[in-house]
Amino acid sequence: GLIAEIDATGYGLTFGLHSRIDETIARVLGRIGAGNVYVNRSIIGATVGVQPFGGTGLSGTGPKAGGPLYLGRLLATAPQGSWRGLEASASALAPARAYVAWLRAEGHADAAAQCDGFLARAALGASRLLPGPVGERNLYTLRPRGRVAALAPSPHGLLVQLGAILASGNTALIEAANPARGSLATLPGEIAARLVIVESLDTAGDLRGVLFEGESDALLALNRRIAAREGPIVPILARSPGAGAQYDANRLLEECAIATNTAAAGGNASLMAIG
Secondary structure: OHHHHHHHOOEEOEEEEOOOOHHHHHHHHOOOOOOEEEEOOOOOOOOOOOOOEOOEEOOOOOOOEOOHHHHHHOOOOOOHHHHOOOOOOOOOOHHHHHHHHHHHHOOOHHHHHHHHHHHHHOOOOOEEEEOOOOOEEEEEEEEEOOEEEEEOOOHHHHHHHHHHHHHOOOEEEEEOOOOOHHHHOOOOHHHHOOEEEEOOHHHOOOOOEEEEEOOHHHHHHHHHHHHOOOOOOOOEEEEOOOOOOOOOHHHHEEEEEEEEEOOOOOOOHHHHHHO
């Protein structure tokens, strides 16, 4: 449909919608990939201090200026209070919780404990109303990035990476030649459906993030490989084998700001009449 064609351009800075029908608004907003969405108002003129601004895909590198992800990207270690007040949606985390239960049942206690850590800090599906002018509703939301590659040669490393990807609501890409694939052979169907096996990341199509476990030389080679891909900048989250430091699974989320003119004062009346 039209929304898919818009998203297929690769750009995702700003999107505008005019409609009087709440169901239409909800359906469109649930599918569009733009970082800034304006409903029944002008699509330019983000308000400083009210609407954190930043795009996605070819229109941005991730954190919004003024959003809670921004400060942490400027520091070696993100501040502990970055996610205060941004609680994850319980229903959105259901697949990740089922995965942790499977890990425990299969005897992967250490991996389950690390994945529990992702769940404890998760902000998937969180939203917050922002202050703004009368007659306008501004909503900040966090959503999955999309397809994220899991690159770990060890079974334990791959299990942990999958936990981070599920805790952020994303789909995991795993290369067919990965020697650790066998550790996922008994995954329940509803979790296995969140995995995509690809021959190579170079031919995998859309890619929105990479989790990497390995040594520094291999990481440098991966950086060159990912940088050579066409399309948006792809973030790589890396750790060394056996390292105590965890991935920041919330960096696999995208921010979206939705500004709605609740009085329709700024809406285009002729467009709104169409529905």
